[in-house]
Amino acid sequence: MSIKQSDVEALYARTESGSGVLRDPGVAHLTVNHNKILSSHTLEGLEVDAKEIEDGVDVRLVLRRGVRIAKTVHMCFGMTASEGVQRIKMRVELEENSGIAVLAHCVFPNAVDVEHIMDAVIEIGEGARYFYLEKHVHGERGGVKVYPKAAVRLAKAAEFKTEFELLHGKVGLIDVDYETTCEAESLMDVTARINGIEDDVIKISETGHLVGESARGALTSKIAVSGRAKAEVRNKLTASAAHARGHVDCKEIVRDQATATAVPIVEVSHPKAHVTHEAAIGSVDTKQLETLMSRGLDEDEASDLIIQGLLS
Amino acid sequence: MGLLEVRNLTLKLDGKRILNNLNVDFWEGHVHAVVGPNGAGKSSLASVIMGLSGYRDFEGDVLFDGKSVKDLSLDERAKLGMTMAWQEPARYEGLKVRDFIKASAKEKSDEAIRSVLSDAGLEDGDYINRAVDKTLSGGERKKVELASILAMKPRLAFLDEPDSGIDVESLERIFDAVQTLKSSGSTVILITHSPTVLRQAEHAFLLCCGELMAKGVVDKIDGYFTDQCLPCDHKNVPDKEGIGEL
Numbered sequence: 001m002s003i004k005q006s007d008v009e010a011l012y013a014r015t016e017s018g019s020g021v022l023r024d025p026g027v028a029h030l031t032v033n034h035n036k037i038l039s040s041h042t043l044e045g046l047e048v049d050a051k052e053i054e055d056g057v058d059v060r061l062v063l064r065r066g067v068r069i070a071k072t073v074h075m076c077f078g079m080t081a082s083e084g085v086q087r088i089k090m091r092v093e094l095e096e097n098s099g100i101a102v103l104a105h106c107v108f109p110n111a112v113d114v115e116h117i118m119d120a121v122i123e124i125g126e127g128a129r130y131f132y133l134e135k136h137v138h139g140e141r142g143g144v145k146v147y148p149k150a151a152v153r154l155a156k157a158a159e160f161k162t163e164f165e166l167l168h169g170k171v172g173l174i175d176v177d178y179e180t181t182c183e184a185e186s187l188m189d190v191t192a193r194i195n196g197i198e199d200d201v202i203k204i205s206e207t208g209h210l211v212g213e214s215a216r217g218a219l220t221s222k223i224a225v226s227g228r229a230k231a232e233v234r235n236k237l238t239a240s241a242a243h244a245r246g247h248v249d250c251k252e253i254v255r256d257q258a259t260a261t262a263v264p265i266v267e268v269s270h271p272k273a274h275v276t277h278e279a280a281i282g283s284v285d286t287k288q289l290e291t292l293m294s295r296g297l298d299e300d301e302a303s304d305l306i307i308q309g310l311l312s
Numbered sequence: 313m314g315l316l317e318v319r320n321l322t323l324k325l326d327g328k329r330i331l332n333n334l335n336v337d338f339w340e341g342h343v344h345a346v347v348g349p350n351g352a353g354k355s356s357l358a359s360v361i362m363g364l365s366g367y368r369d370f371e372g373d374v375l376f377d378g379k380s381v382k383d384l385s386l387d388e389r390a391k392l393g394m395t396m397a398w399q400e401p402a403r404y405e406g407l408k409v410r411d412f413i414k415a416s417a418k419e420k421s422d423e424a425i426r427s428v429l430s431d432a433g434l435e436d437g438d439y440i441n442r443a444v445d446k447t448l449s450g451g452e453r454k455k456v457e458l459a460s461i462l463a464m465k466p467r468l469a470f471l472d473e474p475d476s477g478i479d480v481e482s483l484e485r486i487f488d489a490v491q492t493l494k495s496s497g498s499t500v501i502l503i504t505h506s507p508t509v510l511r512q513a514e515h516a517f518l519l520c521c522g523e524l525m526a527k528g529v530v531d532k533i534d535g536y537f538t539d540q541c542l543p544c545d546h547k548n549v550p551d552k553e554g555i556g557e558l
Contacts, residue, residue, distance in 0.1 A: 222406075251405070287402040290364055291457070295416030295464055296390040305415055309407025309443070 007038050011078045014137045014168070015105045021074055029074040032057050034086050043069060046100070056087035056117075063128070065095040073100060078107030079114055082143070090120040094128040094158075101131040108136075111172070112143040120150040124158040124186075132162040142170025142200060149177045154186035156212065161189040167311055171200035171229075178205070184212030184241070191220040193311045196229035196258070207236045210244035210273065217246040224307040225258035236265040239273035248277035253284055253307055315340035315499050316361065316394075316468055321372035323353075323360055323522070330356045331522040334372070338468070338501055343494050345502040345513035347536060353522040354503045355399065358470040362396050363389055376468070390416075393467030399476055399503075401453040404444040409456055412444050417463035425463065431492055432459035433485035450477040458489055468499040475509050487512050507534060 008031050012019035022029050022039060028046055031038040035056050042048045045067030049060040057077075063069070079086050094100065108114050124130050138144055146166075154160050164176060171194060180188050188208055196202045202225070208217040219235040237246045252260040264277040284303045292302035314337030323331040331353045338344050346354045359367040361374050363386045373380050381389050395416075404412065413428065414420045422440060429439050432455040442448065444456055454477055461469050474486050490512055493500050502509055510516060516533035518526040526533055 285402065286365060287398065288404055290386060291398065291402045292415060293385075293387040294362060294390050294394075294396045295460060296387055296395075297415055298385075298387045301415075302387075305407065305411065306404060309404050309411070312406040312408075 007033055007080070008076075010080050011038075011076050011107045012105070014107060014109055015076075015135070017074065017103070017105075024071070026071050027074060028069065029076075030059070031076045032078070032088075034079045034081060034084060045069075045098075046073070053087070053089070055085045056089070058089040060091045061093070063094045063098040063100050065125075066097045067095075068099040069101070073102045075102060075104040076107060077104065077116070077118070078109075079116070080110060081114075082110045082112040083114060085115045085117065088116075088118045088120075090118065092120065092122040092130070094124045094130050096125040097127040098125065099129040102133070104132065104134045106134060106136045106146070108144045109139045109169075111139055112141060114143060115145045116147070118148040118150070120148075122150060122152040122160075124152070124154045124160055126155040127157045128155070129159040130161070132160075134162070134164050136164075136166040136169075138166070138169030138171065140170055142172040142198065144172035146172070146174040147177075148174075150179070152178070152180040152188075154180065154182045154188060154215075156183050157185040158183070159187045161187075162191070164192040164194070166194045170198060171196050171202060173201045175203040176205065179207040179209075180217070181209045181211055182215040182217055185214045186212060186216075188215075188217035189220075190218070191222070193222045194224075194231070195307065195311055196223065196225040196231055198227040198229060200225070200227075200229040202229070202231040204231075204233045204235070206234075208238070208246065210237070210239040210246050210275075211241055212244070213241045214243040214245075215239075215241060216244070219246075219248045221250045221252075221262075222310050223250075223252040223260060224255075224311060225252065225260055226255040227258060228256070229258045231258070231260040233261065234263045234265070236267070237275050237277070238267040238269070239275045240269045242270055242272040244270065244273040244275075246275040248275070250279040250281075251310060252281040253310060254281060255283065255303065314338050315377065317375040317378075318357070318361065319373045319375065321357075321360065321370060321374070323356060323367065323370040325356075325366070329522060331360065331370070334522070334524055336517055336524065336527070338499055339515070340467075340499050341494065341497050342515060343490060343500045343502065343513045345504055345510045345516040345530070345533070346519060347504055347510055347516055347533060348519035348525075349505065351521070352519040354519055355472055356522075357519070358396060358472060358501070358503055362386060362394060362470065395461055395464055395466040395468070396470040397454070397457045397461055397472060397474065399473040400450065401457040402444075403446055403453065407444050408440070409442050409444055410440045412456065413460045413463050416460050418465050419463070425459075428459040428462040429456070431462055431485075431489050432456070433482045433489075434459065451479060451482065454478060455482070455486075458486065462489060462492065465496060466493075466498055468501070469493060470501045470503060472503045473505075474502060475504070475506050483508070510534060
């Protein structure tokens with residue numbers, strides 16, 4: 001498919017990678033603006049079947065058995081229009097011992113009233129590895145409602161590492177709903193890093209089920225809110241098999257009139273399983289702040305640097 | 313006239329007198345030490361001078377370059393060239409050593425940052441890309457903090473217990489860094505109860521129970537350590553009323 005270069009560049013303009021990476025023949029990619037597929041490129045062993053639907057795209061990605069994609073695959077699902085609904089239906093299947101890393105940008109630079117709905121089903125085969133980093137780039141108006149939902153299943157000894165990052169622009173509303181089931185010896189590592197300002201609303205619900213022997217999992221949320229923003233984190237990790245190990249970690253920094261809640265739930269139903277949790281919500285630590293202020297940073301500069309570190 | 317002058321300083325916290333009518337001068341370009349037993353008020357004195365939260369309500373005055381800094385915020389004092397290294401440095405989740413040092417550095421290049429890290433005793437390892445968090449030991453964080461002070465090139469730096477958590481081999485590097493600060497014109501104030509650290513200074517002040525008990529050249533104050541304590545009224549002995557029956 002030919003690349004509609006100006007549209008692609010409009011989407012990639014605010015990303016750190018830029019659109020130049022798409023010219024590398026060793027980089028598989030898929031670029032979608034609203035419900036239009038602007039560009040796609042695939043590699044041997046990686047099948048991407050993308051269809052335009054009325055309000056978005058329907059994508060099926062299959063990585064064949066034993067195939068390891070060397071370079072990060074780039075996806076971009078965005079909208080340059082100021083209004084509309086974008087629905088992404090995604091099915092990802094990684095066959096046995098395959099491996100892939102995906103960097104997905106979700107870009108809404110001009111949004112006034114945009115809904116972005118991602119509904120993903122992800123199956124990671126035995127011994128396969130799937131790294132998925134989703135970076136959101138929003139405009140300054142924050143007229144975006146984002147609903148990322150994923151149901152993930154890890155087969156024996158599979159590995160799933162995902163990071164959700166929304167650090168640039170105004171969040172608007174985000175409502176994350178991930179549920180991951182981990183079979184024996186598999187590894188799940190789910191992280192969300194979000195910076196909310198003004199009247200942003202952040203809701204995170206991440207659930208992990210360690211159902212196989214020696215499955216391991218971590219659910220991590222790092223949130224900063226200021227202005228009148230609200231954050232609500234509900235992370236749940238269950239362990240029902242011997243030697244399953246897990247940890248739930250939530251850190252939220254609150255400034256101004258913002259509010260944050262954290263509800264870590266751990267549920268263990270096997271005597272040889274072990275799950276821990278920690279949650280810390282509060283203002284910026286005084287000692288951290290004063291150390292930086294004693295180097296000449298004012299309070300806002302010091303707070304910003306501390307939060308930048310937390311969310312990095 | 314000193315670079316830093318403390319005038320009639322009295323500090324009370326929760327109704328308890330922590331510092332009592334202190335008058336102290338710290339001279340420009342010299343290394344000073346403030347010594348005394350635990351609870352003498354050494355760190356409180358530094359906290360008042362720097363304007364840390366909880367230490368801003370006091371009697372008396374603090375003059376820097378002849379001007380009162382009493383009404384200045386912590387960062388405003390830092391912009392004048394005053395800074396401080398804590399006894400137990402803060403941890404910053406995710407914040408890279410590079411960014412931590414760069415925040416205060418006069419020269420912000422990686423080369424300059426590696427140079428101050430080396431001066432603080434962290435020349436090996438890729439410290440510049442590590443985070444100032446729990447993956448660094450207390451001693452390593454102390455060196456990173458010292459490096460950030462070297463990078464800042466302050467006019468006056470408090471180093472609170474610079475030897476705590478530092479291994480013997482590294483201590484000489486810390487002392488070298490103190491001399492580096494001095495040779496670049498900085499005034500250094502070491503807060504310590506270590507005779508080894510005291511000997512890095514040229515002048516010292518002995519505090520006990522918030523009062524200045526003695527001041528002078530280091531040899532004079534060194535007697536505090538050899539004699540266990542210079543003559544004072546041993547005000548650290550608890551009130552009998554507070555002991556209870558044996």
